[in-house]
Amino acid sequence: MRAAILMKQFALALLMWLGCQNLSLAQGLPDAAVRQQLIEAVLAEGEDQPEKIEALAETGSGMVAAVLAQWRAGNLLVDASPDGAKVLFTREGIDAVRLDTGVKFSPLAPREVETTSKTRKAIKNALDLIAVASPDPELRSAAIGKLGMTRNTDYLPMLEARQVKESDPGVRKALVEAISVMQLADEDDVVCIAAVRKLGEMRSIPSLDLLKGMITSEDESEAAKAEAAKSVALIESYLKKVEAAGTVFRGLSAGSVLLVVALGLAITFGLMGVINMAHGEMMAVGAYTTYMVQNIFGGGLTLSLFGFGAHVPGMNLTGAAYQSYFIWAVPASFLMAALVGIALERGVIRFLYKRPLESLLATWGISLILQQLFRLVFGPNNVQVSSPSYLSGSFVIHDVVLGYNRVFVIGFAIAIVFVTWLLLTKTSLGLFIRAVMQNRMMASCMGVRTERVNMLTFGFGSGLAGLGGAFLSQLGNVGPNLGQSYIVDSFMTVVVGGVGNLIGTICSAIGIGTVDQTLQSVTDPSMGKIITLSTIILFLLLRPGGLFPTRTRSLEG
Amino acid sequence: MRKPENLIMMIGALLLLVLLPCLNAYGPPDSALHVSDYTINLWGKYLCYGILAISVNLLWGYTGLLSLGQCLFFSLGGYALGMHLMLKIGKLGQYYQAGNNPLEMPDFMVFMGFPELPAHWVPFHSFGFSVLMVFVVPGVVAFLFGWLAFRSRIKGVYFSILTQALTYAASLMFFQNKFTFGGNNGLTDFKTMLGANLNDADVRRYLYIATVLLLIAVVALVKWLLGTKFGKVQKAIRDSENRVLFSGYATTSFKLFIFVLCALIAGAAGALYVPQVGIINPSEMTTDKSLEAVVWVAVGGRATLLGPVYGAIFVNALKSWATTAYPDYWYIILGGLFVLAVLFAPNGIAGLPQQIKDIAVGWKRRNASSIEPGATPA
């Protein structure tokens, strides 16, 4: 249900709340005793550690929650004091705060308190239990949902007690769901059937498996089975709607990715008629630029070429300043790819404007060279590009997951299409570009410096490819083969849209994206891809002009 | 120009057809006169590539159609024969010998859990049928695609992009296990052909000789074709299709014929390639491979009779050498070679002597009349 909230956010929000809440939950036990219990749990070894951690939840202490959240995030450290005792402490900014006393001190040889998946699971359960009392309704319902799925009836009284005082509708729903899930195992058939009906009415997706299990179970009464079947049907029809909505969104975002990678090509191929097989490598240039900017914001990077190594020092930023690297990386990718594009145009392509087939071949040669250069400079492995926090995570609306990065890519696609449109229609460069593309000789006669326009247009197209690469670094791998994965797709997008037609490119990108995602959900990804490609090929064979063919009187057009 | 070319062809044919195999069979081992089995096998592979390059050139150099799908036809031919070779493994397969493959299916089908030999595999037990399919399958695919494409008057870069997409789609298809052609691993571990052991040195020599014969036949066919009226129309299509059209020729049929013919040639090359190399899998039909074949033609010399063969041999020998000596720089060498060939040597290796002569003449002329500036050779 609401389980989609990222734990990172969860911990952060929890911390923020703790700051203003002033430990209102600390009832009963005195602070020192709680601290002692906490330290024991952290230092416990072996099997009973998880139990001890979960027992911490009963203290209901906000301080405990804060420390546990820190522990999960790897910010709980241990320092060996001179007398050999272990001193636990947390990092708060640059300060180290002792766990046993809550005062600041300076550690000698700190190291992280390690966690295993079992400990982390226990920590998470404990946090969930504490979070049931959180003032943030989102956190409350997420925690309640998770407790419900444990199906541990020990939590039932606590949840029922909560239900009495809960006022937020979202949380009430989560409570009803959690309680109903637990009641499925109730000995009284009436309670059980009521719970089944309830779950069906609220279209509870997590309980679908349980309900399905009931239908075939031998332990259930006929009435319960019949009710379960009804609920399952309700949930499944709801699920179909969710999936349809999800597919539409995913299609839109896949289409936007295609649009982002193909728009540059729509300029260089569509407008200029240059087949740039190195288009994919222009994207890789953009992606690698993002990587370099990231590392310059971080710890620096080492580049090597032909045996010479160069170390670029980093700025060692952290937190929000570091996370902002992506905002700088976007223009940097554009510029870098544009420069490489201009160099390519000056060095090779300008000799081949009259020979489009040869330009296809020469740029393929360039793409091979660039790929190998990436390998030599950045190493044959993919490089790590981390996603800033504002690009990882998701909204959940009616069980449809909308990833931030996906929403962002849709917005970004709209933005660059708009900018491209502005450039082509509202600036003098745009006017020159259109003039040169329509009639090179005439434009030249009117005093347009066609060579320069060619160079800038190609640079702009390559820059757009670089932007695409910067975005792909948030969705996929950054490596020497990055461009190869997209080259066929982006050519298809441009050709299907109708060469030289930006609106066509937009329509075809969205169309292909949606069709591809729909087919993927119906068949499997391989088959989906094959069917999409074959359909495109057949479509182009029958309608070579694409969706919006350019009307021309020229025979050789 | 005609006569030396004929002479080269004769000498080349004799060298490849008689001398190399003889030295392999009868040359005293450990002497300079001995040609190793390895070399024979290597040249067999190069020459198969050479035939493929001729088919690319016939389309691109002489008709102006840059097909990025020739490797698809090459692989289809290879797969057709490969299927036969696969079935001929029979009782030598590891599962049969382990006793859990009584149907004598190819091994990969056993571990992929096929209950029985798929129906479309059954006729490939016959060698004759397989050889027929080597031509029929690429031919039919080329016919269907070409008919649709040329009917819609698709040409130039659009044709290239579409053939590229076709190849890509086909390779994705062959990658799938359920497509029954061995998935990513393809067909491999062939044992016998027509009862002869494929690992035998003699058999390899015969395969090599068969390749040379096919090469000679294809060269002769292309030479003859270019000399006919058909060949003239073909070149005219390359230079100005509309004029040909207006002169009353059905260019569509001409192009379709050439496209299918080239697919047949590529398929035959593929069929000879497979038993010599011992494996056929979908990575042979990626667009990169097709582009590489175009590199051979560009480097060897497009629109020349033998250029593609030189190119195929030269680039592949370079590859064999560079991947040992400079593995890190191999792609840079290949890419650079290609860019240089396209930019500075449009006629490739075959055109190089003429080009050098032209440059020398131009240079001499410039020296002679150095007062005149601007007289640079075009």
Next chain:
Amino acid sequence: MIKTNLIKAAATLCVAAATLTSSVHAADTVKVGVLHSLSGTMAISETSLRDVLLFTFDEINKSGGVMGQMIEPVVVDGASNWPLFAEKAKQLLEVDKTAVTFGCWTSVSRKSVLPVYEKNNGLLFYPVQYEGEELSKNIFYTAEAVGQQATPAVDYLLAEGKKKFYLLGSDYVYPQTTNLVLLEYLLSKGVPIANIGGGLSKDKAGKVISAGKYTPFGHTDYQQIVAEIKKFAASGDACVVSTLNGDTNVPFFKEYAAAGLTAEDCPVVSFSISEDEFRGLPADQLVGQLGCWTYFQSIESPANKKFIGDFMSWLKTTEVPGIQKEGRVTCSPMVLSYAGVYLWKAAVEEAKSFDVDKVRKVLESGKISFDGPGGTVTMQKNHHLTKNVYIGETTKDGQFKILKSFDNVYGEPFLKGTFKTSSPAKGETTKKKKKAA
């Protein structure tokens, strides 16, 4: 004009070919082939194996060589091109006459050189996890068999209380075969078929021929699959068994994290991500996900410490061109390559000969073993290794923290069809036995 030029060209070619074929054969060295892709798409993984092999040869040469003979490596590049692998294998065997070859990564490269090794009666050591279903007398598989990765990992997950398994892989032979074995194994452990996700495809007779979800090579869009996993995992106790290969892991894990799935909710156990692949993955998004190999760099043993130390200092000092010196790690395929060389050395010294038949006989005796960085490995009669298996979870620094180890797991290449389905355990859906209503 043309003629002379052509003759010259032909002559150059012949010379080139001759330099290729003729190489000096010194009496006190033994030639050993290294056959890996150093260019092309597979270079990502395979270059590391070349490096570790050269390191091993140096180490052995420093301590006196093999039977007093120095190892002379012949390194060739398969260039991620399968027919070229076959050509290079022929070159190693027929021209260079190497005593043994260490090489190959992908199954298809091994399949393409296999006939060459069988024909020339050569010897190949293959170090990378693979699908099994093969046993050539000329190949020794130091690699992990399916029973040394997939089934122990599933055992671990079952012990952790996981009840639902989503099978995901790249669309090629290794994932397909592994998942078929896993399907049988899970059914034999009483996991009902409804709890195995990813989809099944059946033939006309109703026999399952493929289990799990497959994506093509270079697939970039995992939205649909992650949405499916999210749905699958909604009811808890689920996990993902992934045989995705290198490149596609990045988009998968990025999408996975973006959808809010975490290792605590639904862990992913991957069989193709080792420390080396980790270098290109977004580490922060993978923390807590699981891996299963027969070696981890984090193993705390003196042998491993020494191996890592020696290898890292060798990297610093080596003068072989093209070796990346910074940010290196060690991983299972590297250690299995390393172990392969020492196993071969031990066998040669036992047989007192480089002769392939004699060496093979010794290796097949089951007595040759090597105390390596990953623990003791022993060559079995069936050309596979008995070795320790480790389950680890990934940490922020791109390493694995070992959670569980299985000692001396037997390597069995033919696993399919060996597990029998058992009926699912009853009473899974309800915890309490009910009274009749």
